[in-house]
Amino acid sequence: MGIVPRVRQMIQPLSDCCLPDDSGDDDEETASPADKSELHNTIKSLSLKLDDLSTCNDLIAKHGAALQRSLNELDGLRIPYESSEKLKAVNERATLFRITSNAMINACRDFLELAETHSRKWQRALQYEQEQRVHLEETIEQLAKQHNSLERAFRSAPGRAANPTKSFSEGSFLTSKGEDSEEDEDTEYFDAMEDSTSFITVITEAKEDRKAEGGTTGPVDWTSSENVLDGASLVPKEPPKVKRRTCIPDKPNYSLNLWSIMKNCIGRELSKIPMPVNFNEPLSMLQRLTEDLEYHHLLDKAVHCTSSVEQMCLVAAFSVSSYSTTVHRIAKPFNPMLGETFELDRLDEMGLRSLCEQVSHHPPAAAHYVFSKNGWSLWQEITISSKFRGKYLSIMPLGAIHLEFQASGNHYVWRKSTSTVHNIIVGKLWIDQTGDIEIVNHKTKDRCQLKFLPYSYFSKEVARKVTGVVSDGQGKAHYVLSGSWDEQMECAKIVQSSPSSPSLDGKQKTVYQTLPAKLLWKKYPLPENAENMYYFSELALTLNEHEEGVAPTDSRLRPDQRLMEKGHWDEANTEKQRLEEKQRVSRRRRLEACSRGCGSEDAEKEADTYMPLWFEKRLDPLTGEMACVYKGGYWEAKEKQEWHMCPNIF
Template sequence: MLCAGVQRSCEVDGSDENDEFFDAMEDAPSFITVNAETKHRRSGSSQSMMSGGVPSDWTLNENVGGLLLLRHTETNKLQPLTIFFQDTSDSNHMQLRRTRRSRIPDKPNYSLNLWSIMKNCIGKDLSKIPMPVNFNEPLSMLQRLTEDVEYSELLDRAARCGDSLEQMCLVSAFSVSSYSTTTYRTSKPFNPLLGETYELDRLQEYGYRSICEQVSHHPPAAAHHVTSQRGWTLWQHITIDSKFRGKYISVVPLGKIHLQFHSSGNHYVWSKVTSTVHNIIVGKLWIDQSGDIDVVNITTKDTCHLKFSPYSYFSRDVPRKVTGMVEDCEGTSHYILSGTWDEKMESAKIVDSSQGSGGSEGKQKTVYQTLQPKLLWKKYPLPDNAENMHYFSALALTLNEPEEGVAPTDSRMRPDQRLMEAGLWDEANTQKQRLEECQRLERKRREVQSMQGIEEGQEVEVYQPLWFEKRTDETTRESSYIYRGGYWEAKERQDWSMCPEIF
C-alpha cells in the first residue's frame, strides 16, 4: 500500500557507524560512490475491516476501468461503491480509509508508424502538433505534475527535523524522487485544455490535498498547490518546452518549485532537470534525466547541488546516477548525497576533510571522511502487471479513478482520456479532435473580442484562471501563478457555477 511509506527517523547521521572516505573533485562530484547497507522497510502494521455491506436492492458490478460499481436492480442506475477499511494500528485514533483501485485495463497492442507523423515535426514545439492518443498515456500533464508528491512522507519527516542541514538532505531526496516514475513512462501525457483542473484529496491517507490548473495554453503552463496537515506547503508554476530533435525528444520544464515548512518557516526553492526520450525513430524508446538542480533554503542560505549524470555507453558509472553535496551558508560541506533517480538516495555525514593530490590539471582534490551512508529514500516497487498498464505506479493507477464532487473541469472528466484508459482508442481520437477544435474556436473568439476592444479603446480582458493568480514572487522576484484560494470551499458547497464548459 502507498500509505506504508519509509518510516525512519529524520536523523541522517550516526556516531556508531564506521567511517568512509571520499575524494572531492573540482568538477562533477563523481567521487561519490556509496554502497548502502541500510535496507528499505515499510513500517506500521494495520488490521483491515470492511465497513458496511451492499444493500439488497443493489447488485455489485465492475466497469472496464476496474472501478467497483453498484447497479440498482429496478432503475438500472450505476453509482461508485466506496469501501472503507478501518485502520486499527492505533486504537486511540481509529479512522476509516477508502480503498483505491489497483489496476486499469491492459494497454491494447496498437501499431502505428511513428516516423510518418514525426518526420515533419523536427525542431517544432510538440505542444502545437496534433498527435493521436497512440502516443499518450491515459493521464493529463496535471496528473503527472501531481505525482511529484508521491513520496510525501519525505516531507513529513523533514517537517519534524530540528536541524536544517538534515532537513536539506530529505528535501533534496524528495526533489530526486519525483523522477522515479519516469523510468519506463515514455508515452506523453495529455496536454490539458485551458482551464482544466485536477484535484487530489489525500487528507485521510497522507494528510495533504493538491489542486492543479492549466493557466496558459501557448506556452503550456500549469500551476500547482499542495497543503499538508503534517507541516508543509508546496507550490509550483511549470511551463514545458518540448522539441523534437530527430532522434530524440527533449522536454525542458521551466519554473521554480517552492516548499515551506510551517513550524520553522524554512523556505526551499529548486527547479527541474531536462528529460530526454531517445530512439524515436529506430529501437526501443528509453528516457534519461540530465542536468543540475540547486536546492536552496532561502531562509538559512543552506544549499545542495545535485548533478544528474547523463547516460553514456562508454561510462563505467552506474546508470541514472545522481550525486550531491550539502553545504551551509558559509560554503562548508556537511553531507554527501548519492544514488540514482530511479531507485534510491543516501546521505553520508562528513566528519573530516583533507587536501589530497592527483586532481586534473594539477588541481588538488579534497578527501572527505564520512560516516556510513544512511538511506533517505527508496522507490516503491511497481504493481503486478505494470508493464501492461503503462508502467503506472500504485499512485498513478488511482489518479484517473472517478471521484464524486470534483469540479466539472477536472481531468477525470475528459472523455478522450477516459476512453483511452478503457482501451477504446479510435473513439478516444475522435473525442480528442473534437476537444482540440473547440479549444481553437474558443481561442479565436477571445482574440476577436480583444481586437474589438482595442479598436474601441476598451480595456482588453486577458484570460484569468479561476483558482490561481499571477503575482511577483517576493523571494525570487519572478512572476508566477499562485493559488488564490476558494477551490476546496467551492467543493464543500458543490458550487461550480463559475467553471467553464471545456469538455
C-alpha cells in the same frame, strides 16, 4: 510574350513550391488549411492586379495612338495662327507623354527581366532546399539504423555485464551541457564520464572519526539524526481507509510509425505537434504533476528535523524521487485543456490536499498548490518547453518549485532537470534525466547541489546516477548524497574534507571522509502486471479513478482520456479532435471580444491572457519572476458544490 503572361508564369511555380507542410498546431493552427487558403487568395489577388495592369497597358496604347492620329489630322488643317500655336503646344505635350509612357513600359520590361532572372534563382534554391531536406531525412534514418545495430552489437559483446540490455532500454543520460546543447547526439552519447563528480568520498569507521568530527561538522550530532534520517523511506504503507482501484484495462497493442509523424516537426515545440492518443498514456499532465507527491512521507519526516541541513537531505531525496516514475513511462501525458483542473483530496489517507490548474495553453503552463496537515505546503508553476531534435526529444520544465515548513519557516526553492526521450526513429524508447539542480533554503542559506549524470556507454558509473553535497549558509559541506533517480538515495555525514592531488589534466577534487551511508529513500515496487498498464505506480492507478463531487473541469471527466483508458482509441482520437476544435473556437471568441475593447495591435496579446479561476499571477519575491499562486476558494466551492463559475471545456 506580354508582361502579364510572363509574370503569371513566374508566380505559378512559386505557388506550387511554397505551400506549407500540413503539420498543425492544436491551438494556433499554424501551417493549417487556413494558411494555404490565404496563400491561394494572395496569388489570386496578384493575378487580378496583373489583369488590371494589362487592361491599363492596352488602354494607354489604344488611346495614345488615337490621340496621335487626331493631332496629326489637326496639324493638316488650315487654322488661324493663334490656334496653330496652341495645337503645336498640345502636340508637344502629347509627344512628351508618349516618350514618358514608352520609358515607363521599357522600365517595366527591364524590371520583369530582372525579376525573371531572380525568380529562376529562387526556384533553384527552393528546389535545392527541398532535396536537402529529403536527403537529411534519409541520412538521419540511416544513422538511426546504424546506431541501433551498434547498440545490439555492443550488447552482445563479450565482457559486458550480465544484463546490459537494462542499461540501454531503461538507463539514460545526456551531457552536462544541458538542454541548450545543439551538438551531434552521438558525441553526447560517447562522452566519457569518468570525472563526472567533483568530489571523492572515503567511508571511515565511526569510532575513528568521532575525534576528528568535532572541528569539521559543527553542531550537528549524527547520533541524534539517526532517528530522522536512518530508514526515512522505509515507512510502512498503511492500508488505505478508502478502497482504491488497483488496476486499469490493459493497453491495446496498436502499432504506429512515430517517425512518419515526427519527421516534419524537427525543431518545433512538442506541444504544437498534433499527436494521436496512440502515443499518450491515460493521464493528463496535471495528474503527472500530482504524481510527484507519491513519496510525500519524506516531507512529513522532514518536519521533525531540528537541523536544517538534515532537513535539506530529505528535501533533496524528495526532489529526486519525483523522477522515479519516469524510467518506464515513455508515453506522453495528455496536454490539459485551458482551464482544466485536477484535485487530489487525500487528507485522511495521505494527509494532504492538492490542486492543479492549466493556466496557459501556449506555452503550456500548470499551477500547482499542495497543503499538508503535517506542517508543510508546496506550490509551483511549471511551463513545459519541448523540442524534437531529430533522434530524441528534449523536455525542459521551466519554473520554480517552492516548499515551506510552517513551524521552522524554512523555505526551499529548486527547479526541475531536463528529461530526454531517446531512440525516436529506431530502437526501444528510453528516458534520461540530466542536468544540475540547486536547492536553496532561503531562510538559512543552506544549499544542496545535485548532479544527474548523463548516461554513457563506456562509463564505469551506475546508470541514472545522482550525486550531491549539502552545505550550510557558510559554504561548509555536511552531507554527501548518492544514489540513482529510479531506485534510491542515501546520505553520508561528512567528518573531514581535504583537497586531493591534482590529476594529470590539472583537475582537483575534494576528498570527503564520511560515516557509513544512511538510506533516505527507496522506490516502491511496481504493481503486478504494470508492464501492461503503462507502468503506472499504485498511486498513478488511482489518479484517474472516477470520484464524485469534483469540479466539472477535473481531468477525470475528460472524455477522450476516459475513452483511451478503456481501450477505445479510435473514439478517443475523434473526441480529442472535437475538444481541440472547441478550444480553438473559445480562443477566437476571446480574440473577437478583445478586439472590440482594445486596439487591434493588442488584441492578439490580450486574447492569450487567460485569467485562471483558482490561481492568480503574482511577483515571486525570491525568484523575481511572475508566477501563478493559489488564491483560495476551490475547497470551499467543493464543499458547497457551487461550480457555476467553471468554464465548459469538455
